[in-house]
Amino acid sequence: MHKAGDVVLGGLFEIHFFSFFPDLSFTSDPQPPTCHSFDTPGFRRAQTMAFAVDEINRNSNLLPNVTLGYSLYDNCIKLGIGFRAALSLISGQEKQIVLEETCVGAPPVLGIVGDSSSTHSIAISTVLGLYRVPMVSYFATCSCLSDRQKFPSFFRTIPSDAFQVRAMIQILKHFGWTWTGLLVSDDDYGLHAARSFQSDLAQSGGGCLAYFEILPWGNDPTELKRIVDVMKKSTARVVIVFSHESLMMNLMEEVVRQNVTGLQWMASEAWTAATVLQTPQLMPYLGGTLGIAIRRGEIPGLREFLLQIRPDQHYNNSNGNSMVNQFWEHTFQCRFAPPPAGWMEAGGTLCTGQEDLEEVETELLDISDLRPEYNVYKAVYALAYALDDMLKCESGRGPFSGHSCSNLKRLEPWQLVYYLEKVNFTTPFGDQVAFDENGDALPIYDIMNWLWLPDGRTEVQNVGEVKRSAFKGEELTIDENKIFWNHESKKPPRSVCSESCPPGTRIARKKGEPECCFDCIPCSEGKISNKTDSTECTSCPEDFWSSPQRDHCVPKKTEFLSYHEPLGICLTAASLFGTCICAVVLGIFVYHRKTPIVRANNSELSFQLLLSLKLCFLCSLLFIGRPALWTCQLRHAAFGISFVLCVSCILVKTMVVLAVFKASKPGGGASLKWFGAVQQRGTVIVLTSIQAAICTVWIVSASPAPHKNTQYQDDKIVYECVVGSTVGFAVLLGYIGSLAILSCLIAFMARNLPDSFNEAKLITFSMLIFCAVWVAFVPAYISSPGKYSDAVEVFAILASSFGLLLALFGPKCYIILLRPERNTKKSIMGRGI
Helix, strand or coil: CEECCCEEEEEEECCEEEEECCCCCCCCCCCCCEEEEECHHHHHHHHHHHHHHHHHHCCCCCCCCCCEEEEEEECCCCHHHHHHHHHHHHHCCCCCCEECCCEECCCCCCEEECCCCHHHHHHHHHHHHHCCCCEEECCCCCHHHHCCCCCCCEEECCCCHHHHHHHHHHHHHHHCCCEEEEEEECCHHHHHHHHHHHHHHHHHCCCEEEEEEEECCCCCHHHHHHHHHHHHHCCCCEEEEECCHHHHHHHHHHHHHHCCCCCEEEECCCCCCCHHHCCCCCHHHHCCCEEEEECCECCCCHHHHHHCCCHHHCCECCECCCHHHHHHHHHHCEECCCCCCCCCCCCCEECCCCCCHHHCCCHHHCCCCECHHHHHHHHHHHHHHHHHHHHCCCCCCCCCHHHCCCCHHHCCHHHHHHHHCCCEEECCCCCEEEECCCCEECCEEEEEEEEECCCCCEEEEEEEEEEEECCCEEEEEECHHHCCCCCCCCCCCCCCCCCCCCCCEEEEECCCCCCCCEEEEECCCCEECCCCCCCCCEECCCCEEECCCCCCEEECEEECCCCCCHHHHHHHHHHHHHHHHHHHHHHHHHHCCCCHHHHCCCHHHHHHHHHHHHHHHHHHHHHCCCCCHHHHHHHHHHHHHHHHHHHHHHHHHHHHHHHHHHHCCCCCHHHHHHHCHHHHHHHHHHHHHHHHHHHHHHHHHCCCEEEEECCCCCCEEEEEEECCCHHHHHHHHHHHHHHHHHHHHHHHHCCCCCHHHCHHHHHHHHHHHHHHHHHHHHHHHHHCCCHHHHHHHHHHHHHHHHHHHHHHHHHHHHHHHCCHHHCCHHHHHHCCC
16 A cells, blocks of 8 residues: 655555465566455554554644655565565565556655564564664564664564563562463564563562473474473463464364363463454353453544545556455455456456445454554654654754754655654553653553453453553552453462461472472571561571561560569578578577576677678578679678678687687696687688678679570570679689688587587587588589579578578577576586587
């Protein structure tokens, strides 16, 4: 189809399905191809371009004083024919074309609208790019065409497969489909889509492929059977297909034969609107299909333009292969004169050219779902706006060398490419048209759903859209309430290799399987995961522990020897009881201080000893309760000093007993002068001061301090006092032990004294108890965990204190209270205690 003009635009369309191409050589008189099987939708797209050119010519605001023409070719869905047509358009050497009656030969075109196939566009644009001839495709989606190094003059008004792939992945994420199958056609369209899909799917982390198969061209039953077997055995319920409708027809024959139902199909734009697949035989399998469709648009006035088509307006006796004539013959099932041989005899009719299109059912007039046609419309307008901008250039302010501009007499295709890159306009339907740095239009797709109606009919309904805007990025909108699901549940199917891991677990990949196939492993103690499908468990902070469900952290239980627990209460009660007993004994001794038994046993030292024992009982309370800095520092100092004071009193008491015995012998009186009252007090003070000095140095150099210990039990915080310096603690205990051993040895030496001085036996017995307790304390203290180490130390303090109290003062209180007749000087001097 041709129309003269000041500037001519070329077009490549699919008008026939099949062709016979006898000669591909570029001889002086090559044989023309023969095409047959007329395609009405393809013819409607060609007429849409003719309509757009006519509309632009009637628009006084766009390209004023310039008439656009067009030269449209049929590629017969063959690369060779389409390539030859493109070369004819840009070279103007096609001899078979006649423009009206006065102009023979087609002028070269300034730009081409087409081709519809990605493979064709790749081949044609490779050549056109050498001469910078702009080519604006309305249906080629291969992402490879976005390479400006290879295709510098290629543009398109349909989104790239790269965006279609991302749109598919967004839909998968929306419905939680992470386990899918992928089928593609064996051509540039399918293979490039597959590469993009696999790459983007891996980057997005939105799922993985259960299988990937390439659909064969032609009917290959063996290969198709193998592919359907893979689909049937797979656990993936969602199948994505980037293919042409002809390959889908072959595939569906095998799907029906094996009766593979329950699959959720996702269609690429190449077959989303394929009516040939929307049959009652296939809808039990394809019903509910979700598909990506080219943006639907409205073109006001197109139907009226199509109704004006008449063969007599285009027919030329020298060229009986007119597109309009072939459409007319195909639609009305007639033939123009002269008819083929035998046509009339077979009952055929002749075409008059006056037949009424409105009286026959034809796809040409169905403009309710204009998708590729809308892209054709936008492509023509893009070229027109670019040309308009180029012709509006002001001399001296142009973008070319020397700030020059182009003009109508010297138009160059490469100049139009410059303006195409900057074109930006809005269609009457409200869509913005502009090209990015790769020649791709602002992407927008409709999401379609195949609705299988109860009466058996099929309706393809719009259920959403996916688009990319300059400000909001990629946006997906889906109305789930409108979607028809061809499943028993009437809900979206589940298509996952492994169910999601709930909070409290983590993903463990299965070796040798896709990353979507995994096991859910519970988090270990002390770690949690609070999200679904966590790849790892995170450790809780130091003061927290994992909950039983491992989905959140809870504060760790705190442990220390408390006043509120049974053990703490018992030890506190024992400490207070011992303190009270000391007070009672002290009261008894004070009350009976003038009695022989109190006076005979060095009453002053006895009072000091009782006070020190009282301090020993009380210091155990510092080991109970939550440790603080002052309690940690004070507990060991009070313990060490109290026990040294106690043992010092016992030591001096023992030494006094021994000195008194020696003084009773002839010539032994001199020994008592060293053990007078002043010397006794001084000895006790000195011995106690040494311990006080040890404690002071220890606290100053390496002070005991409270510590949160998490080593004993991971789920608990044990509050304890660290000694700060093990050497200091050892010196403190060693000093007490050395005094206790010395007292025991001296008392042991005095065990055979006469009865009147036999308190040494009681001292020996008490010190044996004391030493036994503290010898047992060391291993028990070391091996006791947490609060029990404090409990062991408190027990040792109480046990040794009670041992000293009972061993030293028990027999005396017995005589004072129960056997007062023995509390006489005679009894003491005679039998003793």
